[in-house]
Amino acid sequence: MGLNSYLVVSALLFGIGTFAVLTRRNAIAVLMGVELMLNAANLNFLAFWRFLHPAAMEPQVFVLIGLTVAAADAAVGLAVVLNIYRDFGTIEVNRIDTLKG
Amino acid sequence: MNAPGAQIAFYSLSALTLISALMVVRARSIVHAGFWLLPCFIGVAGLFAALEAHFFFVVQLLIYAGAILVLILFAVMLTRDAAHPRHPQSNRMGWTAGLICSALIIVSAGLLTRQEWSVTAARPADVAGQTRALGEALIGRYVVPFEVASLLLLAALVGAIVLAKAERGPEPAPPPLADLGGEAREPAGAE
Numbered sequence: 001m002g003l004n005s006y007l008v009v010s011a012l013l014f015g016i017g018t019f020a021v022l023t024r025r026n027a028i029a030v031l032m033g034v035e036l037m038l039n040a041a042n043l044n045f046l047a048f049w050r051f052l053h054p055a056a057m058e059p060q061v062f063v064l065i066g067l068t069v070a071a072a073d074a075a076v077g078l079a080v081v082l083n084i085y086r087d088f089g090t091i092e093v094n095r096i097d098t099l100k101g
Numbered sequence: 102m103n104a105p106g107a108q109i110a111f112y113s114l115s116a117l118t119l120i121s122a123l124m125v126v127r128a129r130s131i132v133h134a135g136f137w138l139l140p141c142f143i144g145v146a147g148l149f150a151a152l153e154a155h156f157f158f159v160v161q162l163l164i165y166a167g168a169i170l171v172l173i174l175f176a177v178m179l180t181r182d183a184a185h186p187r188h189p190q191s192n193r194m195g196w197t198a199g200l201i202c203s204a205l206i207i208v209s210a211g212l213l214t215r216q217e218w219s220v221t222a223a224r225p226a227d228v229a230g231q232t233r234a235l236g237e238a239l240i241g242r243y244v245v246p247f248e249v250a251s252l253l254l255l256a257a258l259v260g261a262i263v264l265a266k267a268e269r270g271p272e273p274a275p276p277p278l279a280d281l282g283g284e285a286r287e288p289a290g291a292e
Contacts, residue, residue, distance in 0.1 A: 015205050015209075023126070023198045024191060029134055032125055033126070036141070050154065051221070052220065063154075067164055068253060078175075078261075079260070079262075
């Protein structure tokens, strides 16, 4: 399979993740959408690595850092969500609208 | 590379990934959406294997399908009341968001596939060579990004613990040490 098929799959996955971020009311579902988008980005990186520069190390290092950021993002994001749930009693993103705690 | 086996593997892995991603987005219950993430992550891991990125195949399974998924499911269970299945899980912007996302997909896929990429016929190294090269790059040329990533993980770890720690009222003052000793010995003497 050529590079273009991977790019199309990755674009579709990114678009689906964006849809989740735009439409979901639950903050955890929004985070799931962000995880889908990060996966799409990693897929794109590895597809370019495989088809354009299979000997280069930079894309792999980028993907590794991306995975680290995704893990940190999930941990901190979910901790924030738990804190919001404790304070507001809900994690619906359009009902959390006060800046003062 | 264009063997029929590889094509079948690519199409089935892509279908698995995209269909379960759609189910993540559209599932009525947040718990179902969380569990649909698992086939999606496994499909992406399979695509990594099809790209001959063997190390990232394993890492994807361990970190996404293992750690992040469990973390997300924990958070779903801990905020269970807000996740009642009868409650609508999506807002009323479905059509607008669908249009925006379709435009995003069409534009980005169109731009990316229209480009003339200079694809090489070279193949990446085998599993051992690739992993060894990545490890050497991480402790050699890219040691600074590697250390920054580890600092980021440490900060995220501490931050998550501080944020998620249950808030309690002020702790009751511990009794003086003499009383503690007395209490500990008392049951034996009292009876």
